[in-house]
Amino acid sequence: MIEARGLTKRYGGKVAVDNLSFTVRPGVVTGFLGPNGAGKSTTMRMILGLDRPTRGTVLVDGRRYRDLASPARHVGALLESRAIHTGRSAQDHLLALAHTHGIPRRRVDEVIDLVGLRDVARKRAGGFSLGMGQRLGIASAMLGDPGTLVLDEPVNGLDPEGVRWIRDLLRGLAAEGRTILLSSHLMSEMAMTATNLIVVGRGRLIQETSVEEFVRGASGNRVHVRSPQAGELAELAAREGATVTYSAALAGASSAAAASTFEGAPGSEADAIEVAGLPSERIGELARAYGIALYELTPRLASLEEAFMDITRDAVEFNTAAPATSEGTR
Amino acid sequence: MNETHDRQSRDRAPAASALPTPAAAASSRQPGTATLERGASARSRRGSAAARAGDAPSGAIAGDVTQARVMRSEWTKLRSLRSTQWTMGLAVLLLIGLALPLCVSASENWTVADVQAGSQDPVYQSLAGLLLAQVAVGVLGVLTMTGEYATGMIRATLGLVPRRLPVLWAKAAVLAGVTFVAMLVASLVSFLIGQAILGSHDVGVSLSSDGAARAILGAAFYLTAIALLGLTLGALIRHTAGAVTALLGAVLGLPLIFSMFGERLESAQRYLPALLGNAISSTSPARLTDLVSPGRAFVMLCLYIAVLGAASAYVLTRRDV
Numbered sequence: 001m002i003e004a005r006g007l008t009k010r011y012g013g014k015v016a017v018d019n020l021s022f023t024v025r026p027g028v029v030t031g032f033l034g035p036n037g038a039g040k041s042t043t044m045r046m047i048l049g050l051d052r053p054t055r056g057t058v059l060v061d062g063r064r065y066r067d068l069a070s071p072a073r074h075v076g077a078l079l080e081s082r083a084i085h086t087g088r089s090a091q092d093h094l095l096a097l098a099h100t101h102g103i104p105r106r107r108v109d110e111v112i113d114l115v116g117l118r119d120v121a122r123k124r125a126g127g128f129s130l131g132m133g134q135r136l137g138i139a140s141a142m143l144g145d146p147g148t149l150v151l152d153e154p155v156n157g158l159d160p161e162g163v164r165w166i167r168d169l170l171r172g173l174a175a176e177g178r179t180i181l182l183s184s185h186l187m188s189e190m191a192m193t194a195t196n197l198i199v200v201g202r203g204r205l206i207q208e209t210s211v212e213e214f215v216r217g218a219s220g221n222r223v224h225v226r227s228p229q230a231g232e233l234a235e236l237a238a239r240e241g242a243t244v245t246y247s248a249a250l251a252g253a254s255s256a257a258a259a260s261t262f263e264g265a266p267g268s269e270a271d272a273i274e275v276a277g278l279p280s281e282r283i284g285e286l287a288r289a290y291g292i293a294l295y296e297l298t299p300r301l302a303s304l305e306e307a308f309m310d311i312t313r314d315a316v317e318f319n320t321a322a323p324a325t326s327e328g329t330r
Numbered sequence: 331m332n333e334t335h336d337r338q339s340r341d342r343a344p345a346a347s348a349l350p351t352p353a354a355a356a357s358s359r360q361p362g363t364a365t366l367e368r369g370a371s372a373r374s375r376r377g378s379a380a381a382r383a384g385d386a387p388s389g390a391i392a393g394d395v396t397q398a399r400v401m402r403s404e405w406t407k408l409r410s411l412r413s414t415q416w417t418m419g420l421a422v423l424l425l426i427g428l429a430l431p432l433c434v435s436a437s438e439n440w441t442v443a444d445v446q447a448g449s450q451d452p453v454y455q456s457l458a459g460l461l462l463a464q465v466a467v468g469v470l471g472v473l474t475m476t477g478e479y480a481t482g483m484i485r486a487t488l489g490l491v492p493r494r495l496p497v498l499w500a501k502a503a504v505l506a507g508v509t510f511v512a513m514l515v516a517s518l519v520s521f522l523i524g525q526a527i528l529g530s531h532d533v534g535v536s537l538s539s540d541g542a543a544r545a546i547l548g549a550a551f552y553l554t555a556i557a558l559l560g561l562t563l564g565a566l567i568r569h570t571a572g573a574v575t576a577l578l579g580a581v582l583g584l585p586l587i588f589s590m591f592g593e594r595l596e597s598a599q600r601y602l603p604a605l606l607g608n609a610i611s612s613t614s615p616a617r618l619t620d621l622v623s624p625g626r627a628f629v630m631l632c633l634y635i636a637v638l639g640a641a642s643a644y645v646l647t648r649r650d651v
Contacts, residue, residue, distance in 0.1 A: 045485075045650070048485075048489050048492075049488075049489070049492040050485055050488060050489060050650060050651050051650040051651075052648075052650060065492055066492040066493060068492065069394040069395065070390070070392050070393060070394045070395060071395065071489065071490055071491075071492055072392040072490055073390050073391075073392040077489055079482075079485055079489075082481070082482055083481075083482045083483055083484075083485040083486035083489070084481060084482070084483060084486070085407075085411070085477060085478065085481045085483040086481050087411050087412060087413060087477070088407070088410050088411060089410065092406060092407075092410035095406050095410075096403045096404075096406040096407045096410070097403070097486060097487075097490055098403075099399055099400075099402040099403035099406055100395055100399050100400050100403045100490045100491055101392040101393055101394070101395060101399065101490065102392070102393035102394075102396075102399050103391055103392050103393075104391070107391050140486060143391075143392070144390075144391060144392035145390070145391045145392065
């Protein structure tokens with residue numbers, strides 16, 4: 001369980017994290033989403049007591065991280081940059097970390113086997129590939145068998161098999177009742193791994209929700225409608241503020257033909273339209289009120305990627321177009 | 331809520347045994363609903379966590395962080411790096427290696443009267459290799475700290491010991507212990523070889539002679555102090571090149587600069603680390619007139635370490651990493 005309340009981090013005049021509050025609950029994987037520079041890594045470092053918040057607090061299992069007598073038992077972390085001395089073997093690295101908590105050597109062997117680094121355990125970590133480094137990082141995070149895992153871009157540099165392995169590992173660990181906070185810029189990966197989402201932009205909380213809710217709320221959502229009176233329905237929907245387009249591919253007609261059908265009287269064949277900005281319930285009610293037959297009424301949800309781009313667009317544009325004014329927000 | 335969560339996590343078998351292979355975990359789970367259900371069942375089990383505590387295989391795998399445990403961790407770190415073996419080996423080699431030519435040269439030029447009058451110091455002659463050995467141990471001290479910053483290891487270290495100061499004390503204790511033992515042995519060997527060479531021309535002294543044992547201990551102590559100064563400079567500056575430059579500047583550069591000011595800074599010059607090192611490893615009364623007494627040199631070196639150590643502690647607990 002991680003609880004952030006009013007978390008703020010300022011570097012000089014620049015605000016990296018701005019009054020961020022969220023709760024990461026046990027039992028599910030919580031995704032931490034945001035464009036580059038949104039403050040994800042800074043927030044994770046504050047959770048781990050590495051960065052001191054300018055204002056606000058973040059508690060792990062009800063206590064400040066610095067006050068935990070046995071941090072490794074509560075939290076395991078994998079940070080964005082490798083936290084591994086290149087001159088040391090994987091085994092010695094893990095052993096040194098384990099000693100701080102009196103963790104026995106057999107646990108070191110266990111985590112080495114868990115991440116599949118047995119063959120290279122005695123080799124210097126400096127020669128490790130990015131993927132092997134990530135695995136070693138995950139082994140370090142698992143040493144104390146923590147109730148909470150904080151992972152910054154854990155699939156970075158992993159091959160497809162490794163990505164799948166991480167996904168299964170994290171879902172399994174969450175299912176055991178652990179708290180898992182995971183940041184990733186790979187939206188598809190997040191959609192497959194996370195259940196809940198914390199979305200940030202410019203250091204501020206944009207949404208704290210479930211993946212499902214997040215996608216449903218995005219403006220990229222459409223309703224696919226098939227009706228013999230599609231043109232009529234399109235006009236009704238447009239009057240309610242919806243944007244209507246013909247789905248040419250499904251109608252099996254060229255765009256010119258589709259347009260002419262839209263303008264003219266509805267033919268006997270069923271035409272397909274895409275309605276954006278109006279929920280399927282309202283379209284159904286409209287159809288009933290005007291006696292329009294419906295052959296199909298299908299809500300089509302945007303992908304997580306579309307939802308993310310839609311919701312964080314402002315944040316990204318703000319960052320790239322006018323970096324100077326971002327300082328002016330404070 | 332937190333208490334039950336704690337109990338549950340203690341109750342749980344370590345993840346490695348719960349998830350034997352990635353493949354098994356993959357086959358047992360569907361995306362989406364499966365995790366939700368499993369998460370829910372895990373939560374619902376909490377009520378009976380206390381009842382199930384009896385059949386738990388063991389307690390928590392991780393104990394509390396203690397100073398002794400952090401020291402063991404730092405010892406593992408120090409011994410598992412090749413740079414430790416290289417720098418320490420080099421220090422031993424330089425200390426002993428320089429004693430040979432220095433003592434051969436002295437044995438050809440010195441007279442018995444020089445030594446008896448105290449105008450030449452056979453003890454310091456056999457220990458003067460510390461002038462080069464100090465560079466090696468100083469770099470080792472710097473690397474003990476900056477090696478962690480350069481590789482990002484410091485985040486793992488301080489993440490596990492969030493109170494941070496135990497890490498600084500442990501690093502200092504382990505580094506000081508290893509350096510002192512290695513340099514004491516090297517100084518003793520250096521002394522014995524040097525005196526054997528000088529003794530063949532009757533200008534050597536024995537281990538039981540006045541101040542000889544103190545000078546050997548002093549040389550080892552001085553080299554330990556330089557290693558600790560390197561460690562504190564590493565903690566303050568956090569970059570290898572910068573910290574090594576600062577250390578060499580202070581130890582090798584400052585005495586030269588001070589001497590260029592002539593008599594004005596002569597009284598201050600003797601308090602520079604290098605000259606305190608000279609004082610604590612010498613026995614010649616004539617040489618000692620320009621220097622502080624060995625006892626005062628010891629106190630002054632301790633003071634340097636204490637001041638820089640306090641500054642390091644202050645900075646380490648306040649800076650973000």
